[in-house]
Amino acid sequence: MSDSSSGRTRRKFTPEFKAEAVQMVRDSGGKIAQVARELNIYDSTLGNWVRRADEEEAGAPTAEERAEIRELKRELERVRRERDILGKAVAYFSASDPRNG
Structure with a gap:
């Protein structure tokens, strides 16, 4: 799938990869930018994963x-x-x- 605005191909990530990335953020004390650089993903993408994981754990709808x-x-x-x-x-x-x- 191609992102028409930037010409980049959108990558798909497995639930396992997302869970590991979220755990890395938590283990690093919440340094989303640092972990995102290490994994070569956007800060905003990783931030969304962390937010969703927090909401799921908190029982938010x-x-x-x-x-x-x-x-x-x-x-x-x-x-x-x-x-x-x-x-x-x-x-x-x-x-x-x-x-x-």
Whole structure:
């Protein structure tokens, strides 16, 4: 795969390589730039791997989980609006029902 903006070929890294790189950062006291140079990868790439590993270990939701949470919140809001509308309709029709009167 080629990065069209820079003309460089995008490299793929195995999960094992990423885990080892993250561990190297942790063993070095958090020196991302130094480890990135040693592994010949971009600082930002390694920084992203470290951040993701930290989030996973902290139990932070993944990107997929965050997307699902957003969708569920939207659905909950829609269901609440429907409930409120139905409640108002019941109150309206109950008040105008001659049998209740």
